[in-house]
Amino acid sequence: MKKMSANWFWEFVTPHLIQQFSISDIIYNGMTKYQSVQVIDTPGFGKCLILDGKIQCSESDEFIYHEALVHPPMITHPGPETVFIAGGGEGATLREVLAHSSVKRVVMVDIDRQVVDLCRKYLPSLSQGAFEDGRVELLHVDALKYLEDTKENFDVVIIDLTEPLEEGPSYLLYTREFYQGLKDKLTPDGLIALQSGSTSMIIAFGFTAVANTLGTAFSIVAPYQTEIPSFGGTWGFAVASQNLDPRELLPEEVDRRISSRINKDLRFYDGITHRGIFSLPKYLREEMNRDKRIITRDQPLFTY
Amino acid sequence: MKKMSANWFWEFVTPHLIQQFSISDIIYNGMTKYQSVQVIDTPGFGKCLILDGKIQCSESDEFIYHEALVHPPMITHPGPETVFIAGGGEGATLREVLAHSSVKRVVMVDIDRQVVDLCRKYLPSLSQGAFEDGRVELLHVDALKYLEDTKENFDVVIIDLTEPLEEGPSYLLYTREFYQGLKDKLTPDGLIALQSGSTSMIIAFGFTAVANTLGTAFSIVAPYQTEIPSFGGTWGFAVASQNLDPRELLPEEVDRRISSRINKDLRFYDGITHRGIFSLPKYLREEMNRDKRIITRDQPLFTY
Amino acid sequence: MKKMSANWFWEFVTPHLIQQFSISDIIYNGMTKYQSVQVIDTPGFGKCLILDGKIQCSESDEFIYHEALVHPPMITHPGPETVFIAGGGEGATLREVLAHSSVKRVVMVDIDRQVVDLCRKYLPSLSQGAFEDGRVELLHVDALKYLEDTKENFDVVIIDLTEPLEEGPSYLLYTREFYQGLKDKLTPDGLIALQSGSTSMIIAFGFTAVANTLGTAFSIVAPYQTEIPSFGGTWGFAVASQNLDPRELLPEEVDRRISSRINKDLRFYDGITHRGIFSLPKYLREEMNRDKRIITRDQPLFTY
């Protein structure tokens, strides 16, 4: 007992489930204009970014989250040149996008400039210089408004936002209205990808509803999941498109595209991983068939 | 704050990670001759069995654990008739085994009679009458000793034990010596299956070492994993055999065998699930290549 | 680590301070018409009553709370015959009142009949048969309304209510308006006593404000405190009266009155205890001088 850690970060995963990490340091603790921000150091997961009390990423396993979010749509596309990122202030999504040699232009819109600055200062391993890349245009405005106004089309759009909580406006980016507007911002072979919350069985409602809602705008929706230890279990994602289905790529083709297009070693994603993450367990597929919810502006979805 | 749950079960997943469930009732709280036993009721996971302070299964997701442990080896075998179960006192592993219509005889050895009785009384949904099945021989002796002494051979052996902790003797069933003795207890096409602990990245050492150690006795070792929410993340398993590799079964063949052999609806396991659980992410496969540890009686492995 | 208790009750003492007890059983867990009720068993404090998530009393130290609430006003009075109790559903305040041989009539008003019944069933050591005493009239109506309507006068009035939280109506019994009405319900030498919340330094605001507010109706106000372990620190009380000051009683006189009037052994209260509980530390007396707040219906006080 005497050796037990004394200082702990805790997070409500659900009202009935708490996850606690021991912490060795509180590196930063403050408020931006939009949210509370903490950077903590932990023996189990390394440095972690906490926004509004919820863990966003840890040094030890952020590679899983960011490779899982970025590479399935990028590899499914035959040769993505233009990419839009909504959110992603840590810079790690940008880092993975820029590893694709076909990419010529990335527009990244994250409203909270201070989070971007804090991550560059305290968590530089996340962006690894990505913000200095000449292909990047970084804007601190409302991503929803930007997408409505822009005349530009993108090959891949990546929505890398915090969960839709009641307090914040991010819920608008999880609605049918948003997805239907978004499809006109894609090039013909364009894809979007997003995270859709925990798929630990008892709280997977976001995962299925988001997939349903994507289905009102896109003819192909491919949900997938992977374990992210610091998130306390498996996490859901989805790729959506009018033409391209990532589930049709064989492992060998995925590996071939990785080696010809990506200029660094990946740790999480390859052909077998690709096959695994799209092979959802039966209970999740059945839940997806049962659940008919569509998320709209009038009937939004909020997570815990 | 006022609505927050007041009563919580907590478990150290690692020395630096705690998982807490809210609890609505403590149904049983006592000691057997071998271990402490609790049956608690929880809003998040239903009733849970706790042995020596560690969760063994919850009503809400035990189907994942037990289907994942039983069906991969049983389906990979062309027609299993005799099965040996070490441990498995809850009766749910037995329940899944008996669902295979080819099974003619099951020997189940769990040293702790009281746990079996407590589970039948307080958690009857786990065994669902399996102990009354005429094909079952249930013994409360030392499984290790029983296997050493028996002259019988089995088509499938399932090791369903608690984690190897320093205090208990179960660590002996995770050693090279045990696996080498075990291979002579199998029929020519025989398989064994076991759980090998958490595969949440930061504590996966058991998973890789167990697979290595199986490799000293069996020519084919197929590790796999699946999310089990109440265990706090992904959990590892392995199937081992001299002749049969579950990774060679296509989803369609798995589904065909399920429908011809299993006389109930499965919730977790089918062909796509089978493909998914054996498609480990790249970082786990690489860790498996790096790790050379072999577990022996002289150099045993203990989990937290 | 392995021997650590697995099940815990926790309570927010303040937003920044949590107290956790290990629990061995949840004996009762339900809702009455007015509040949530739990009876839990704990290795440290025995059985505990929890209302709306806050501990009300524990078997191990309820004698401190109830002797501290009842005997200072009863012993200060020259010979109390009639007593009114607001709240006190556990029956332990009633038990202590009835130990005074001078008492002829007790009116106890607790609106929540179910709490009274649950305590008689699950915590019988609290009332010890007090509800069967022929001197007692027990009513389940609104205590505030009853006191407004009654024409009866009492020698001692004891307010034994939960803390004034925003949700409930008990805050009305902590206001100037209530105390000014109450003074007309007392006999000329009458006294009132009440609990006034934690006096652990950082959250003593209730203690001083309640004393101030009593001072608007009564010429003598004597605040006091004692440690109550299961409450997580020292707890405040006050006696108020127009004529009698408990601080003028010497220890010897307290002991003399106890032996001539109380027909059982006390565990907490005697002459030296009396002197100690009214001898507040300097910082509390100074805070009392500084604080000028008066609690009114328009400016009520809510505790955490």
Next chain:
Amino acid sequence: MKKMSANWFWEFVTPHLIQQFSISDIIYNGMTKYQSVQVIDTPGFGKCLILDGKIQCSESDEFIYHEALVHPPMITHPGPETVFIAGGGEGATLREVLAHSSVKRVVMVDIDRQVVDLCRKYLPSLSQGAFEDGRVELLHVDALKYLEDTKENFDVVIIDLTEPLEEGPSYLLYTREFYQGLKDKLTPDGLIALQSGSTSMIIAFGFTAVANTLGTAFSIVAPYQTEIPSFGGTWGFAVASQNLDPRELLPEEVDRRISSRINKDLRFYDGITHRGIFSLPKYLREEMNRDKRIITRDQPLFTY
């Protein structure tokens, strides 16, 4: 829920009771040669010093602990000139001793130089320059050995050590053998004072056993207690002497001595406080009568 603090310090008060503070910063986190040291900042208690996982003092209420430890023996003595302090690395005990104008020489022995240095750096409000006072001799050696070897006698000896845990040698300073050696190091009117652990009812065993053990060496032993919020309840102390009994000082005499001898304002201690802290509640006095334990080197006492 969303506003709940995310980072917490927790301490086992007993195996069945945990106290958690929310923390806003971890200012220092390291190991000295003798113990682990943390300086944390908390919204509830200000900055806190943690040694080996146990809170030693908080900025918000250290004045209670240090005034309670120092002034009762110093004021009971007719004019203390020489003082020995064992432990007390924070410098706050020294600060209170030096406030007595009669003091000419203080020998302070704390084996852990690093703790002294860390407190001067991170918690300067504790020592407030005391270490620079010309009357002070500060040594970093074993206090037990120093006292055995010294030929010097002292008017007041203050033992300001951490609790006696099994791991450390401080338990030797809580034994009959130590107290019997110590009495020869005092001047004829000399007194010693020490802290003796929690007096929250359920874990007061140290308090009574220490008082008993002091009684084998000193003819007068005066135990006392006071609430220390950050310690989670009331805390025990004792003054021992051959000639002088603090309980015989009337409040007025205490106040007279304070004003003539102490050159600063006290926040906790005065005449009424003095009377209150020595007026123990009946159950503690009765426990003291019941308990016959004597602590010896062969039968030491360890706290949790």
